[in-house]
Amino acid sequence: xxxxxxxxxxxxxxRSTPPYQPTSSASLADILERVLDKGVVIAxxxxxxxxxxxxxxxxxxxxxxxxxxxxEMGIDWWEHDPSLSSRADHSxxxxxxxxxxxxxxxxxxRADAALxxxxxxxxTTPRRRPGKRPTAHPRPGPGDT
Amino acid sequence: MSDASLxxxxxxxRDRTPALAAEAGTLTGVAGAPVRLLTxxxxxxxxxxxxxxxxxxxHEAALHRHLExxxxxxxxxxxxxxxxxxLAAHTTVLPLRLAxxxxxxxxxxxxxxxxQKLFLDGLERLRGHVELGVKLYIEAExxxxxxxxxxxxxxxxxxxxxxxxxxxxxxxxxxAHRAAEEAAQRIAVSARxxxxxWARHRVQEGELATGPGQNVVNDAYLVPADHVRAFRxxxxxxxxGLPGLRVDVTGPWAPYxxxxxxxxxxxxxxxP
Numbered sequence: 148x149x150x151x152x153x154x155x156x157x158x159x160x161x162r163s164t165p166p167y168q169p170t171s172s173a174s175l176a177d178i179l180e181r182v183l184d185k186g187v188v189i190a191x192x193x194x195x196x197x198x199x200x201x202x203x204x205x206x207x208x209x210x211x212x213x214x215x216x217x218x219e220m221g222i223d224w225w226e227h228d229p230s231l232s233s234r235a236d237h238s239x240x241x242x243x244x245x246x247x248x249x250x251x252x253x254x255x256x257r258a259d260a261a262l263x264x265x266x267x268x269x270x271t272t273p274r275r276r277p278g279k280r281p282t283a284h285p286r287p288g289p290g291d292t
Numbered sequence: 293m294s295d296a297s298l299x300x301x302x303x304x305x306r307d308r309t310p311a312l313a314a315e316a317g318t319l320t321g322v323a324g325a326p327v328r329l330l331t332x333x334x335x336x337x338x339x340x341x342x343x344x345x346x347x348x349x350x351h352e353a354a355l356h357r358h359l360e361x362x363x364x365x366x367x368x369x370x371x372x373x374x375x376x377x378x379l380a381a382h383t384t385v386l387p388l389r390l391a392x393x394x395x396x397x398x399x400x401x402x403x404x405x406x407x408q409k410l411f412l413d414g415l416e417r418l419r420g421h422v423e424l425g426v427k428l429y430i431e432a433e434x435x436x437x438x439x440x441x442x443x444x445x446x447x448x449x450x451x452x453x454x455x456x457x458x459x460x461x462x463x464x465x466x467x468a469h470r471a472a473e474e475a476a477q478r479i480a481v482s483a484r485x486x487x488x489x490w491a492r493h494r495v496q497e498g499e500l501a502t503g504p505g506q507n508v509v510n511d512a513y514l515v516p517a518d519h520v521r522a523f524r525x526x527x528x529x530x531x532x533g534l535p536g537l538r539v540d541v542t543g544p545w546a547p548y549x550x551x552x553x554x555x556x557x558x559x560x561x562x563x564p
Contacts, residue, residue, distance in 0.1 A: 173542060175366055176500040177425060178373045180493055181548035186387040187414070189407065189553075193298060193352050193393035 297344040298351070299394045302327070302375045303385040303546070304404070306415045308339045315382050316341060322371040323349065330397055332404035338411045340400050341379060350393050359391070380546035384419045386411060386553070387546045407553075414553050421488065421514050422544035426527055427496070428475055429505035429538040430468045471534040472508045479509070479539070482526040487513035491549040505538055512549040520544055 300322055305312060308329050319327035321343025330340045348354060358364045369390060376387045394400045404411070448456065483490070493510040501507060515523050524541045531537040 173373070173545075174500075174503075175369070176496050176498075177542055178369050179365075179500065180496075181545065182369045182372050182387070182390040185548040185551065186389040187304070187551050187553050188389050189392060189403065191301070191392040192395045192399050193350060193355065193391075 296347055297325075298347050299342050299397050299400050300345040300350065301388050301392045301394060301400055301403075302341045302343075302372060303379060303387045304338050304340055304411045304415070305329075305379065305383050305385045306338050306412065306419075307383075308336065309383065312339075312379065312382055315379060319375050319378055320371075321345070321375060322368055327375055330400050330404070332408065333398075333401045334405050335408065338404060338408065338415065340404055341375065341385070342394075342397065342400055343375075345393065350391075355391060355393070376546045380422070380544075384415055384421070385546050386414050386418070386551050387548050410553050414551065418514070418547045418550060420517050421547060421550075422517055422520060423547045423549055424487075424513050424515050424520065424523060424527075424544060425493075425540075425542035426479060426483070426509065426511045426513065427507055427540040427542065428472060428479065428509035428531075429503065429507050429540070430472055431505045431536050431538055468536050469508070471537055475530045475534050475537050475539065476509050478530040479511075479527055482530065483513050483523065486519040486523040486526075487515045489514035489550055493549070503538075503540070512545075514547060514550045515544075517544075 302321075308331055313329055316327045316329050321327050323343070323345040325344040327341060327343045330342050332338070349358060358368075372390050376385060379385050380387075394403065491512045491514075493512060495507040495510045497507060513523070527541050528539060531539050
């Protein structure tokens with residue numbers, strides 16, 4: 148993935164964009180949250196190996212969650228995208244370092260226990276919320292049938 | 293990878309009904325190719341929803357590169373979701389995670405055979421249910437009163453006046469969070485009457501988070517199809533009498549958040 152970040156500095160030909168007329172009014176954040184992070188994970192032949200899709204998921208999480216937090220962690224991939232930012236001036240080696248750091252973080256995450264089943268909401272994966280604002284914590288929702 | 297096309301899999305459904313086949317026939321996939329249904333080799337169920345994608349854009353290295361491009365990723369995500377959404381309107385589908393790609397149709401058929409029980413169990417569990425998203429927002433923070441709004445009490449030193457103003461702002465924030473807590477409780481109570489499962493998502497706060505206000509609850513509920521209307525109405529009323537809050541109900545979605553299957557073996561060292 149580190150070299151792919153470097154490759155992104157060259158803009159992609161537009162023909163590589165899947166042509167699609169959006170029919171859904173759902174917000175991109177809601178869609179990405181679901182298609183990237185949820186759904187059935189089953190091995191395909193083209194292994195974007197799990198590590199890489201997890202990396203991507205984490206980046207997206209941060210993009211959906213908090214950009215400031217992401218920058219603290221050294222994740223600033225969107226800054227290299229001319230369509231998202233005008234500041235695309237980092238060196239590849241730094242990107243590789245960041246990727247290395249990310250990989251290590253994911254290794255640590257993966258070393259944790261497997262994700263709890265979604266049917267046990269009380270035991271949802273502990274996720275630190277970015278930011279320090281107090282949150283509303285509703286009591287656990289309806290139990291399983 | 294000599295082949296010019298690969299097979300992209302979107303979802304798994306139970307049966308190849310004429311209605312489902314007809315609906316799939318109207319859809320266009322992530323790369324513009326027609327969407328098709330594939331049945332497994334040994335039996336007739338479950339079926340996979342697939343389309344061809346160009347190998348040059350979806351082989352491993354290309355995917356790595358493209359997925360780094362938010363524009364490309366968005367188009368892929370919306371197309372992937374569009375296919376799933378259209379089919380979920382007709383039948384229960386198990387959505388597969390984005391970018392599940394196979395070398396050819398036969399590999400998908402083999403995958404269906406290998407995981408038949410897993411898929412059928414999952415489909416049975418979710419049959420007749422949809423996912424609804426519930427997001428609770430605290431509306432934009434009250435504007436801190438400018439110095440001209442309320443002339444400072446002449447008895448107060450500037451420092452004290454500042455502290456008092458800060459205190460007022462903080463109180464307003466606390467009140468908003470207390471109200472949000474109350475609304476969240478109401479949502480949980482009314483949801484219990486309708487939903488069979490519940491999942492918590494991260495709150496949305498970043499650049500992609502749309503809509504004004506601060507998202508404090510971002511949940512998903514698995515709701516029987518015939519309870520959707522009641523669920524939605526009751527949830528929308530959860531903020532009645534609680535100013536400064538907004539609740540959004542999204543969906544119905546295919547049951548993305550409840551489609552977790554646990555294969556007996558994952559086969560790769562990188563399985564979580």
